[in-house]
Amino acid sequence: MNTEMRKPIDLTVDKKDGELRIVWNNGVRSIYSFDYLALMCPCANCKEKRYESEKNPLNVLSGPSGPVELQSADMVGRYAINFSWSGGCASGIYSFDYLDEIDPEKKNSEIE
Numbered sequence: 001m002n003t004e005m006r007k008p009i010d011l012t013v014d015k016k017d018g019e020l021r022i023v024w025n026n027g028v029r030s031i032y033s034f035d036y037l038a039l040m041c042p043c044a045n046c047k048e049k050r051y052e053s054e055k056n057p058l059n060v061l062s063g064p065s066g067p068v069e070l071q072s073a074d075m076v077g078r079y080a081i082n083f084s085w086s087g088g089c090a091s092g093i094y095s096f097d098y099l100d101e102i103d104p105e106k107k108n109s110e111i112e
């Protein structure tokens with residue numbers, strides 16, 4: 001019904017708590033853990049990997065890789081953030097629309 005995407009009015013990258021906090025223009029707050037963001041990297045490579053692992057019933061779990069750490073976060077134009085993860089991907093451009101789409105809270109409420 002509501003096709004208009006929210007826009008962030010405040011973005012806080014909290015390295016201490018390992019999370020990104022967004023205040024949207026509709027007053028709602030969203031919290032994304034760095035682990036989740038790194039997992040949901042929108043770059044073509046990571047998308048492909050996610051797609052492959054969804055198709056493949058065989059799960060090969062690698063050893064503990066440790067917590068994901070943020071190396072840098074930079075604005076890309078006015079519409080996206082580039083996150084660079086240590087031990088992870090550095091080419092993910094997270095547009096605000098994408099962040100809106102993968103909002104963990106939103107995902108939970110859609111399941112109900």
Ligand SMILES: [Zn+2]
Pocket residue numbers: 041042043044045046047089090091092
């Ligand atoms: Zn990636």
